[in-house]
Amino acid sequence: MNLSKQHLIDELLTYCGMALDLTPTQYKNATQKYQAVGDWLNKPGTLLAEAQPLIYPQGSMAIGTATKPVNRSEFDLDLVCQIQINDEASPADLKRAVGQRLKENDIYLERLEEKNRCWRIVYADEFHMDILPGRHYPRAISGTALLVSDKNLATWKETDPKGYANWFAERCHHQITLVKGVRDEVEAPPPSPQTSTKMPLQLAVQILKRHRDLRFGDDKDAPISIIITTLAAKAYEGQNSVFETLLRLIARMPSFIEKDSSGESMVINPVNPQENFADKWREAPRKENLFFDWLHAAKRDLIRLSNTSLPNAVNDLTPFVGERISSEAVRQYAKNLNDQRKTTLRCLTATGVLGAESANARPIPPNTFFGRDS
Structure with missing residues (x-):
């Protein structure tokens, strides 16, 4: 050639x-909305805030390869909610704590859907964010690894x-x-x-x-x-x-x-x-x-x-x-x-x-x- x-x-x-x-407008809108979720989870004086929840993108949004979906306007935004909890807490406990806090917000409550491992907040005709709760995994070499639930909320798996x-x-x-x-x-x-x-x-x-x-x-x-x-x-x-x-x-x-x-x-x-x-x-x-x-x-x-x-x-x-x-x-x-x-x-x-x-x-x-x- x-x-x-x-x-x-x-x-x-x-x-x-x-x-x-995604257009800059779509990206900005998604970023503002997931940061607002993080602010809500971290609101001072709440029980969950004591666990220092930290929300950040994972997957294609995190590596710059996100694409507009085919034949639909709603795109996916995958998020991690990293929480500092004690070793005795189970995957189900962690997911329940995040869901309970989200349900205390009327805006999120009417948009909230429970999935096997995560919570989904749906913004119709815009995007939906899947929030996967996880905990820091101190034994991992990388220093950034997490433990998240398997699909049945039965055991922890590394990611x-x-x-x-x-x-x-x-x-x-x-x-x-x-x-x-x-x-x-x-x-x-x-x-x-x-x-x-x-x-x-x-x-x-x-x-x-x-x-x-x-x-x-x-x-x-x-x-x-x-x-x-x-x-x-x-x-x-x-x-x-x-x-x-x-x-x-x-x-x-x-x-x-x-x-x-x-x-x-x-x-x-x-x-x-x-x-x-x-x-x-x-x-x-x-x-x-x-x-x-x-x-x-x-x-x-x-x-x-x-x-x-x-x-x-x-x-x-x-x-x-x-x-x-x-x-x-x-x-x-x-x-x-x-x-x-x-x-x-x-x-x-x-x-x-x-x-x-x-x-x-x-x-x-x-x-x-x-x-x-x-």
Whole structure:
């Protein structure tokens, strides 16, 4: 692939990634609301406040790979509520204490839903936040690990969302130059805890997850985000090009799927080697089969994209991000080129480079990239 074509594809993919982001307004709204929950749980004089509850994002919001949902306006916000409690407290005790305090607020009470391990606060047509109670795990090496409930509230299990976010950030910085916002007129993506500038790995993960969403819809056996994100981060080699990043990730991700002594597949949590993100593959082999089917489809679609041109770009981007975002990306690219050309002409006129012949020349029509002008 020549450099001009790769530059075109990289610009389009970057526009696509930015369009997948939550808007700054959505991000600000979600942040303000979960911080308000934290303030309520920490209100001085209340019983729970003595346990020093601390709320923070986990998952895609924490690592800068959150995406707008497909065909719905409500997005998910996963939160941890870390509480200092004594060793005798059970997972059920911890969850009950958080729920009781939330129910004392009329606003939260009418929006509250109880889930197996967490409490959900629903803001209709905006987002819902899942609040998972947890406690600090002092025996862990990382210093950031937590103990949270298993799905039955029976026992504690170790998790480390802060440790994972730190690991992912380190992988993003692996021999890379930051991908700058491609154009000033594009609405900037919301800042992640690590950086306000999107990096190739973050963009690639967003695009891969959207490709998964479009391919499988609501199929419960579709590849889960934590497996895609973990394998992608392990496979990342520090490419600066979003397209090259995608190409290398798809080629290398399978090599980071390990096997246990019985030959079962494992995707090991990089901050907790005892945790296998692919543990469900053993009991539901279709999940593993669909993962490799998806990876094969992503490779095929990426090869097709590598041969694209502007007139075909919408069709070739659609498997990755959908037709609407593909069309927006191409329109934004065309707008930018036309704006650049106008700026260049103004500069030439101001410096006197354009003479009388230039002034009388036939104007060049703007680019449309969608065939002939109407």
